[in-house]
Amino acid sequence: MATVLSVSGSPSATSRTARLLRHLDDRLAGQGHTVIPFDVRTLPADALLRADFGHPAVVGALDLFARADGVVIGTPIYKAAYSGLLKSLLDLLPQFALAGKTVLPLATGGSTAHVLAIDYALRPVLSSMGASHITQGWFVLDRHITVSPDGVLTVEATDAEALDRIVDGFSAALERTAPVAVHG
Secondary structure, three states: OOEEEEEEOOOOOOOHHHHHHHHHHHHHHHOOOEEEEEEHHHOOHHHHHOOOOOOHHHHHHHHHHHHOOEEEEEEEEEOOEEOHHHHHHHHHOOOOOOEOOEEEEEEEEOOHHHOOHHHHHHHHHHHHOOEOEEOOOEEEEHHHEEEOOOOOEEEOHHHHHHHHHHHHHHHHHHHHHOOOOOOO
């Protein structure tokens, strides 16, 4: 199966975006994929903002992208665009860092006014970075994601069903494009 890098571009430690991604990671892992969760906010701000390509944390992040067969990119939407934190990371990646990779864009936000941000803000950047296949993305309203006091995430039924279909489509695309292991 494929190796999937699951990237949260949220600056918040209690992010609905990151929690949603970790929930979807479980589904992908259940389908046999190796999932590597990555929160951009864990990178040192100084290294990220100064584009310190030699910083060990930045080198590690670049290696995660290089090793992945597929990438799930999750971001909150601010002012009709993906997060500045995610932008900072994408700016550090090599121009064709997503070449040969299948990518699933996901977004969360407070208003349906931002629903097109995936297609008009995020998808063009992912495409310009050489993604071989960008699957259908999905936007989830913040109010459709709840977290109970014991940490259990619940997604409104309509979104949950759509996300299951989208994640399953991403998984199927990975299976079609993942390298075949040669045993000898």
